Structure formats: C-alpha cells, structure tokens
Amino acid sequence: MELNNKLTVxxxxxxxxAETTTGIMLDxxxxxxxxxxxxxxxxxxxxxxxxxxxxxxxxLAEFLSRKAMKRDxxxxxxxxVVTGILLAYNLPSTIxxxxxxxxxxxxxxxxxxxxxxxxxxxxxPALLARIVLISAFPARMSAGAFVGTNVVGWDxxxxxxxxxxxxxxxxxxxxxxxxxxxxxxxxxxxxxxGEVSALALLLGGIYLIIRKVISPIIPCVYIGxxxxxxxxxxxxxxxMLYEVLGGGLMIGAIFMATDYTTSPITDKGKVIYALGxxxxxxxxxxxxxxxxxxxxxxxxxxILVPHIxxxxxxxxxxxxxxxxxxxxAAAE
Amino acid sequence: xxxxxxxxxxxxxGLIKENPVLRLVLGTCPTLAVSTSIExxxxxxVAATMVLICSNIVISALRKVIPNKVRIPCYIVVIAAxxxxxxxxxxxxxxSLDEGLGIYLPLIVVNxxxxxxxxxxxxxxxxxxxxxxxxGMGVGFTIALTLMAAxxxxxxxxxxxxxxxGYGTTLKDIFHLGETDILTAIGLEPILIFILxxxxxxxxxxxxxxxxxxxxxxxxxxxxxxxxxxxxxxxTCGMKAEGKECAE
Numbered sequence: 001m002e003l004n005n006k007l008t009v010x011x012x013x014x015x016x017x018a019e020t021t022t023g024i025m026l027d028x029x030x031x032x033x034x035x036x037x038x039x040x041x042x043x044x045x046x047x048x049x050x051x052x053x054x055x056x057x058x059x060l061a062e063f064l065s066r067k068a069m070k071r072d073x074x075x076x077x078x079x080x081v082v083t084g085i086l087l088a089y090n091l092p093s094t095i096x097x098x099x100x101x102x103x104x105x106x107x108x109x110x111x112x113x114x115x116x117x118x119x120x121x122x123x124x125p126a127l128l129a130r131i132v133l134i135s136a137f138p139a140r141m142s143a144g145a146f147v148g149t150n151v152v153g154w155d156x157x158x159x160x161x162x163x164x165x166x167x168x169x170x171x172x173x174x175x176x177x178x179x180x181x182x183x184x185x186x187x188x189x190x191x192x193x194g195e196v197s198a199l200a201l202l203l204g205g206i207y208l209i210i211r212k213v214i215s216p217i218i219p220c221v222y223i224g225x226x227x228x229x230x231x232x233x234x235x236x237x238x239x240m241l242y243e244v245l246g247g248g249l250m251i252g253a254i255f256m257a258t259d260y261t262t263s264p265i266t267d268k269g270k271v272i273y274a275l276g277x278x279x280x281x282x283x284x285x286x287x288x289x290x291x292x293x294x295x296x297x298x299x300x301x302x303i304l305v306p307h308i309x310x311x312x313x314x315x316x317x318x319x320x321x322x323x324x325x326x327x328x329a330a331a332e
Numbered sequence: 333x334x335x336x337x338x339x340x341x342x343x344x345x346g347l348i349k350e351n352p353v354l355r356l357v358l359g360t361c362p363t364l365a366v367s368t369s370i371e372x373x374x375x376x377x378v379a380a381t382m383v384l385i386c387s388n389i390v391i392s393a394l395r396k397v398i399p400n401k402v403r404i405p406c407y408i409v410v411i412a413a414x415x416x417x418x419x420x421x422x423x424x425x426x427x428s429l430d431e432g433l434g435i436y437l438p439l440i441v442v443n444x445x446x447x448x449x450x451x452x453x454x455x456x457x458x459x460x461x462x463x464x465x466x467x468g469m470g471v472g473f474t475i476a477l478t479l480m481a482a483x484x485x486x487x488x489x490x491x492x493x494x495x496x497x498g499y500g501t502t503l504k505d506i507f508h509l510g511e512t513d514i515l516t517a518i519g520l521e522p523i524l525i526f527i528l529x530x531x532x533x534x535x536x537x538x539x540x541x542x543x544x545x546x547x548x549x550x551x552x553x554x555x556x557x558x559x560x561x562x563x564x565x566x567x568t569c570g571m572k573a574e575g576k577e578c579a580e
Contacts, residue, residue, distance in 0.1 A: 098520060110534070136525035 021118070025078035027213045031204035032085050032255065038187045038197035043093035047193045051088040053097055057104035058084030065113040079118045083107055086126035089194020089251060090295065091133070095140050102136070103129040123302040124259050127295050134295075164189050164246035165291040173239055181238065184245035195248045205254035214258040217270040218277075222253040225278030233286055243285065252294035253277075262302040269305075269312040276301045339464050346468030353476040354543035358444040362436045363477055364532040368488070371495045373481035374474065375429040379418050379437060381470025384446050385463055386414045392454040392462035407450045408441065415441045445473055476539065483535050488527030490515035 039047040062080040066073055074080075087107055091100060107129035112121045134141045167178035179189040187197025195201075208214045223244060230243040243249070257263060257277055264273050277297045284293025337345070352358045362380070366372045390410050391398075398406045419437050423430050430437060440446065449469055454462040486492055490513025492503035504513060515522050525531045 096521070102523070132525060132530075135528060135530065136523045137521060138524065140521075 021077040021079065024213055025082050027208060027211050028082050028255070029078065029085065031207045031213075032082075032089070032194070034200035034203045035089060035194045035197055035251070036085070038200040039089070039093075039193045042187055042189075042196055043193060047088075047093045050091060050093060050095065050097070050100055050193060051085060053100050054088035054091075054104055055081055055084035057101045058087065058108050061105050061108035062113065065109045066117070069113065071117065074118055077118060080108060083112070083125050086124075086194075086255060087129050089255075090126060090130040090192050090248070092141065092191075093193050095133075095137075099133060099137055099140060103133045106132045119261050121261055123299050124256055124262050127256055127299055127302075130295050131299060164191065164242070165285065168239065168242055168246070170233060170286050173234065173236065174242055178242070179246075181241050181245060184242065189246070191246075192248065195251045198245045198250045201250040201254055205250075208254070208258075214254075215267075215270065217267055218258050218263060218274045219253040221271050221274035222257055222278050222281075223249060225275055226281055229278065229282040233282070247285075247292045248294040249281065252281075252298055256295075257298050257301070262305055264305055264308045264312065266309075266312045266314060269308045272308050272312065273301050273305065276304065339461065342461055342464045343468040343471075346465070346470075346472035347475065348472070348543060349547050350469075351472040351476055351543055352445040352448070352469050353473055354540050355547060356445075356448070357540075358448050359473065360444075360536070362439065362443060363480065364529065364536060366433055366436050367477055367481040367484055367532060367535075368527050369432070369485050369493050370478055370481045371429070371493045371500075372432045373477040374496055375422075375426070376433055376436065377470070377474025377477045379422060379433075380440050380443060380445065380473055381467070382418050383411065383414045383440050383443075384449060384470045384473075385466035387411045387446055388449055388454045388462040388466035389459055390414075391450045392457060392459045395455045398455075403455065404447075404451070407447060411446055411450070412441045445469060476543075480532075480535050480539055483539075484526045484531055487515070487523045488525070488531060489513060490517075490520075490522040 036048075036051060039051075058080045059075050063073065063075050066075075084104060087103055088100065091103070107125035111123060111125040111128045112118070115121050130141075164179055164184060167175045169175070183189050185198050187200060189196055205214075205219060209216050226249060227240055227244050231237070231240040234240060234243075253274075257274065264270050277294075280297035280300055281293045284290055284296060290296075346352065348355070350356060353360065353363050359380075362376055366376045387407070387410050391407055394406075394410075415438060418440070419430075422433075422437060449465060453465050457465070482492060486503075490504075494500045494502060504510075507514065507517070509517055513522055523531075526535065
C-alpha cells in the first residue's frame with residue numbers, strides 16, 4: 001500500500017529538468033549585461049535609451065500580436081526581452097528612435113509571431129530585423145552612423161568614422177587611423193551598440209558556458225575558423241586578431257549563432273553550422289562590397305539548419321546502418 | 333463550378349473571391365515587378381485588362397474550332413496578337429508608360445492570368461460570359477496591383493503618383509512639399525525596403541492574408557457535416573448499410 005503513493009503513473013518523458021525557458025532567458029540577459037554597461041561608456045546615455053526602447057517595443061509587440069492572434073500570452077518567458085536587447089546591440093547609437101520601434105515590430109511580429117512564436121521562428125528575429133533595417137535605411141546603418149561619443153574622456157581612436165571593419169582590407173591590410181587591438185578588445189571604438197567590447201562579450205559568453213546555457217562548440221568553431229582563414233588570407237597575426245576582435249563576430253558567435261531555435265541540435269551539426277557561418281563571414285569580409293558579414297552569414301546558415309539536421313541525424317540505438325544493407329544487397 | 337452563375341456574379345467574383353492575384357495567385361511576376369508606383373500599376377492593369385477581355389472573347393468564340401490538342405499554341409497566338417496591338421498603342425500614345433513598364437508590357441503574352449482564364453474559363457463558356465469574366469478579372473488585377481503599389485510607393489518613397497498616362501498630380505504636389513517627401517515632412521523617413529523586392533513580397537503576403545479573410549467572411553459559412561457524412565471511415569464502414577448509426 002505504501003508503494004502506491006510513491007509511484008506516479010504518467011506518459012514519457014519521465015526525467016525532467018528544473019530548467020525553464022524563463023530561467024534560460026534570464027541567464028542570457030545576465031550574460032548580455034556587461035556589453036550593455038560597456039556600450040553606455042562608449043556611446044553615452046543614448047545607447048541605454050535605444051536598448052530601453054527596443055526592449056519595451058519588443059515586449060509590447062509580442063503582447064499585442066499574441067492578443068490579436070488570440071493565443072496564450074508568452075511575454076513571461078522573457079524571450080522578447082532578449083530579442084529586444086540583441087536588436088538594440090545590433091544597431092548604431094545614432095539611429096532614430098522610431099526606426100528602432102520599426103525594427104522591433106519586424107523582429108517580433110513578422111519573424112517570430114507570424115511563424116508561430118517562440119521556438120518556431122526560422123531565423124534569428126533580431127538579426128533579420130537588423131538586415132531589414134540595413135535595406136530600409138542604408139544611410140542610417142552605414143559608415144558615419146557608428147560614431148562613439150567618448151563620454152568618459154579617454155582616448156578613443158578611430159571612433160569618428162567608419163566601423164573598424166571598414167579600415168581593413170585584403171589589399172591594404174590595416175589602414176591608417178584604425179583602432180589598436182587593445183581598443184578593440186576593451187571596446188573603445190566605433191560600431192554597433194553591443195558589439196564593440198570583445199571583453200564584455202567574452203565575459204558573458206563564459207558565464208553562459210559555465211551555466212551550460214550554450215555549448216562552447218558553435219562560438220569556438222566559428223571564431224576559430226574565422227581566425228584561421230584570416231591568418232591564411234593576411235599572413236599576419238595582427239590583422240587576424242583585428243578581424244577576430246573587431247565588428248560583430250564576438251556578439252554574433254556567442255549570442256546570435258547559438259540561438260536554440262535556429263541552430264542544429266547535434267554536435268556534428270553544430271560544427272558544420274559554425275564552419276558555414278565562419279566561411280560566409282570571411283568571404284563577405286574579404287571579397288564582398290560590405291565591410292561586415294556576420295549577420296548575413298548567420299541568417300544564411302539559419303535557413304540551412306533543417307538540412308544540416310537532416311544530414312547529421314544520429315542513428316537510433318540498436319539499428320543497423322542502412323548503407324551496409326544496401327551494399328550487401330548489391331553484392332548478392 | 334457546377335452551379336450556373338449570373339453575369340453579375342461572373343463579374344464580381346474577380347474582385348475578391350477569385351481575385352486573380354490575391355486568391356488564384358496568378359500573374360505574380362508583373363505584380364511584384366511593376367507595383368512600385370501607382371502610375372505603372374494602373375497602366376499595367378489597364379493594358380492587361382484590355383488584352384484579357386479581347387483574348388477571352390476571341391478564344392471563347394473560336395472554342396469549337398480550335399482542336400483540343402493544339403489549343404495552347406492557338407491561345408498564345410491570339411493573346412500575342414492583342415498584346416502587340418496594346419503595345420503599339422501604348423508606345424504611340426503613352427511613351428512614358430512604355431518606358432516605365434519596360435519588358436513587362438510585351439511579357440503580358442505569358443501572363444498567367446490571361447492564359448489561365450483562356451484555359452480555365454473562355455474555352456468552356458459563351459462569348460458574353462467570357463467577356464464579363466475578362467472584365468471582372470482585369471478589374472480585380474488592377475485593384476490588387478494598385479493597392480499594392482499604393483502601399484509600397486507611400487512607405488518606400490513617401491509619395492504617391494496620382495497620375496494616369498502622364499496626366500494628374502502627385503501627393504507631394506498637393507501638399508506643396510517641393511523636394512521633401514511626406515514621410516520626411518512628418519518627421520519620419522522613407523522605408524526604402526518597401527520599394528525593393530523583399531518589401532514587394534511582404535506587401536503581397538499581407539494583402540493575400542487580407543483577401544483570404546475578406547473572402548472567408550463574405551462567403552457562405554462552411555456547411556457542417558454531421559453523422560456518417562463527416563466520418564472518414566464512412567466508405568469502408570458497414571454500420572450504415574446495416575441501418576445503424578455508430579456511437580460517434
């Protein structure tokens with residue numbers, strides 16, 4: 001009789017973890033904090049304003065679209081907050097406020113909710129919103145827009161003009177006026193709000209890996225492959241480090257490419273996915289007309305994820321590989 | 333399709349319920365390509381409507397003469413003849429429209445709406461009904477195209493060209509804005525992506541969703557099936573033959 005009380009009769013799965021979507025998203029938000037702090041130092045209070053506007057419009061867009069579609073409310077899972085922060089981190093600090101709202105609506109309503117909400121989006125919402133904004137307002141999202149304001153009065157080299165990625169090319173190497181590697185590492189350069197400080201992003205990434213929110217495979221393979229290709233292309237360690245630390249590679253590899261919904265499940269798949277991201281990033285940076293290619297490469301690989309999952313489908317335990325059977329059949 | 337429609341219904345079905353672009357998804361190529369300004373959209377719509385009406389009439393009149401096996405080449409010859417006429421007329425009387433539409437004007441020959449209506453309607457119905465169908469479909473096409481162009485042009489360039497073959501005005505001139513566009517004047521900026529291809533697809537999708545919603549709400553509610561008619565197993569189930577109804 002006593003035994004009966006201890007047994008629960010239910011359908012599988014029987015082993016459940018205490019992890020919740022809200023908990024994971026909270027971890028991501030914590031990991032994103034250092035980059036936010038760094039952005040306020042580099043770009044001033046306007047960076048904070050843009051982050052706030054982006055988060056509020058994302059949550060509001062999620063709330064309203066779920067209501068309009070008569071579905072359950074999902075703003076409690078904090079995924080819209082993460083999208084909002086990531087979107088803001090991918091924008092220059094000089095962007096007009098209403099364009100941030102436009103981007104947030106594209107990210108949440110078009111990319112996420114029209115495809116079914118969390119877990120159903122086919123690409124990263126924040127990244128696609130960034131690409132839509134690049135095509136919609138090219139002047140707001142290029143060269144001169146990425147300036148820093150130098151609020152704390154320290155020496156901010158190369159902040160007045162283009163993003164650091166515009167100051168390096170395969171033909172000329174690192175050009176004059178480009179920020180030093182130390183500036184790129186700390187983040188005192190021009191760029192998008194959240195991408196400038198490699199140090200802050202690395203801190204966040206290490207936190208996520210320790211908390212086991214993300215697996216280190218995608219960021220390591222992605223950044224490693226970019227480093228290797230750049231080393232071969234430039235034949236110079238300085239240029240290689242410049243390419244790794246500058247631009248959106250860090251935030252892309254750590255926070256964007258590792259999005260659960262739009263990255264492969266298996267380890268093998270993750271490696272293929274990260275290699276693809278790295279290859280496309282390098283091709284765009286070295287030979288493309290755009291200075292930066294991280295967002296496009298991740299979006300392209302996002303779209304290929306279903307195929308990667310298909311190729312890397314693990315064999316079910318206990319089954320014989322089909323290939324062998326076919327070979328045997330052919331031999332007979 | 334089995335029930336006979338009145339001529340009024342033949343006309344009105346093309347507007348929303350069987351709108352060629354938004355409901356039948358025909359002729360999407362010219363729709364996406366020329367819907368960047370209202371002037372081009374109306375020009376394209378009128379040109380295609382003319383061809384559609386004429387070809388529907390001729391094909392319907394010849395439907396018993398044309399051998400079934402070579403009907404498609406025959407339709408194309410008829411359609412191409414009318415497209416050539418329309419093209420020459422446009423070149424002569426509206427050269428600016430000809431420039432605006434470019435290759436899409438001669439490409440009306442292979443416009444799916446025209447061939448689709450020839451194959452799907454004109455070769456089965458009388459001359460009058462075919463003519464009315466052509467008018468309805470043509471008007472539906474023009475409305476869809478103009479609506480799409482209005483959305484894309486307004487958000488993409490902050491302006492609306494309210495012109496037909498060069499006569500008329502623009503929304504900018506109505507408000508005497510000079511060089512600045514309307515969106516800039518109210519503190520925003522033109523959203524360039526609406527003029528580009530992705531914006532075209534996006535607007536197209538949204539309008540399709542609206543048309544589906546409208547068509548559903550206008551049409552009769554779907555008849556609810558009950559009992560054995562609703563059961564997928566009805567064909568193999570022996571209960572009805574025995575004169576019994578199953579528990580479900």
